[in-house]
Amino acid sequence: MVAVPGGTFAMGATVDRGYGPIDGPTRQVTVAPFHLAAHEVTLDAFRRFTEETGYVSAGKCNVYTDDTSWHIDPDRNWQTPGFVQAADHPVVCVSWRDTQAFIGWLNAATGRQYRLPSEAEWEYVATLADLGDTRGGGPGVTHELANIGKVKCCGGKAEGRDVWIETAPVGSFPADRLGLYDIRGNVWEWQADCYHDDYVGAPADGSARGECPTGGYHSIRGGSYGDAGEFLEERFRLRGPEDQGFFTVGFRLAHSAEGANKGR
Known part of the structure; x- marks a missing residue:
């Protein structure tokens, strides 16, 4: 685990990109x-969890076949996402x-309290990362810095240092200045927060937002191997139903500072 210092920052933006504010x-x-x-949590770690517990995922994996059509493919799951x-x-x-x-399995096995990061924690880390400035007209994240996709939606792209069409081995690209890998690109990351359409009423203490609206959606952040441009911005966020996966979405673990296992 990487220690992240606390701090105060300006979270969010007022830009309407066509999805609403x-x-x-x-x-x-x-x-x-x-x-x-x-x-990010690896395939090997998740497989070990399922083997030790007998856990069976519902297997609802969303994929897209063109620029706009997302759908659940019954043949796709975490073991067979449609690519090697x-x-x-x-x-x-x-x-x-x-x-x-x-x-839950990891916490029981280690006696610790791992969790997903909150949206505020994730965005705070991304603002500290100094990896491809996406604010103020900066050049943004490039194929030399991260596993990202085509400039125009959607799909993986191999270019320069980025030789992977889909996911890359974790840590294949340079770490940010905190020592974190793949904060941008590779896969989107589930957040602890319930997804709300805006930040009105959201906590100001960095904690995750609860009370999910009808439908049980949660936030995802960071962009993936199939994204570029605004999707990689610190402030950009999307949502996903809590009972469905995506072939571009994974997750990363967090831990509150007290008692965190710095060796994992």
């Missing part, structure tokens, strides 16, 4: 010190509920 309003949020895993993965690739096609089952 989902990234705002901008507000000051104070994040307590915490720990975040250096890497090695053990050290980030697991995909896992739902938010799957992440909670994994975390």
Whole structure:
């Protein structure tokens, strides 16, 4: 786990990208010190969890076949996402509920309290990362810095240092200045928060937002091997049903600072 210092930052934006003002309003949020895993959870780690517990995912994995059509493919799941993965690739096609089952197993096995990061924690880390400035007209994240996709939606792209069409082994690209890998690109990451259309009424202490609206949607962050441009921005957020996975979405573990296992 990587120690993240606490601090206060301006979270959110007021830009409407055509999806509504989902990234705002901008507000000051104070994040307590915490720990975040250096890497996304791997296929090997998730497989070990299922083998030890007998856990069976619901297997609802969303894929897209063109620029706009997302649908559940009954033949896709975390074991067969539709492309080849090695053990050290980030697991995909896992739902938010799957992440909670994994975390419950890990906590029971270690006696610790791992969790998903909150949206505020994730965005705070991304603002500290200094990896491809996406604000103020910066050049953004490139194929030299992260496993990302085509400039125009959608799909993986191999270019430069990025030789992977889909997922890459975790840690294949340079770490950010905190020592975290793949905060941008590779796979989107589930967040602890219930998804709300904006930040009105959201906590200002960095904690996750509860009370999910009807439908049980949770936030995802960071972009994937199939995304570029605005999808990789610190403030950009999407949502997913808690009982469904996506072939572009995985997860990363967090831990509150007190008692965190810095060796994992």
